[in-house]
Amino acid sequence: PGGLGLLAGVAIAEALATLLPDGIGLHLKWPNDLVVAGRKLGGVLVEAGTRADGTKWAVAGIGVNLVTHPDDADRPATSFAALGLRPPAPDTLAEAILERLIAWSGRARVDGFGAIVAAWQRRAQPHGTAITVRLPAGPVSGRYAGLDTDGALLVSLEDGRTRRIIAGDVFAGG
Template structure:
């Protein structure tokens, strides 16, 4: 266990190989960890994304999960994926020396020139003492990327940015800390929505949203008050979408 420079209240458990950093972080929560814990893996052998999709996790990329207890209550928990995505996009700018390099696709994908460079998975559970444990898992393509069926993917090295795991993790840990503090401050939710939408891609354009049971399409009109996707349907109805995979136009 070691401390993060400049963030002494955070702790990091770094392992050369893990099954899943999210699983280890959740196990720590169930074992009584007070939160503020990062699990950092050099390689994941059981990495996964949304809906239990496998995620390629070979050495060289960033694989990290952060455990936090009771980060918010009620509907505000729905905003955490936006917090995570915004924090990672800001960390990418810090590590690469860029400005708004990565655009955001709802709810938490980072795209560079339309190609996905990251994976973010949030999981939560209730603990016996009544607390709610939330694990925020991050995967960032630093030196290689997977071949995905539905999306183009890229990595920072291939885009011309040489970043090692240590630099990437330090940037992410600091960025997430700042974003969580801001989010929990006065008007934090409004600031989050504004900042997320400033980096969003596809606003005002036609999108498709795919669900397990089918799909719908319409015009992406931003976020509602709790972070759900606002979709203007063909009949003019405005609806909010809580979960689904977003595709732009006729492609990914």
């Protein structure tokens, strides 16, 4: 499921890049957010499970704020309209995203998951960005240090250690 989230994030970022002006500063925030100027423009929610016959399934829900956006101080958001941009037609955006999802699914089958992780990291916030990850046992603050080969978040801690995180809510700032 985490792999599908990263793959979808890359596909959506590529689709949006064709619709946004150069220099807008779109990047991916682990594990599943698309961010412009520190504000969430969209995201991916992956659900997965196993059927009674043992067959695994996964589905990705994709959302992009075109005309409006939620007003939440904890998770600042934006939209095409709030950025002063003309929003694309939903079907135009959906077509662009589906095209990139198909392309990345094929690439993953040929080149493996490492290609997705590498592409995701090229679109991520800069290494060294201060982040806080909310975990059930309490927050972890440090600096973004990339992704592990399986897509887990790597956080560089003040004491020089690197913490590997497989699930948590990431916020800008330390």
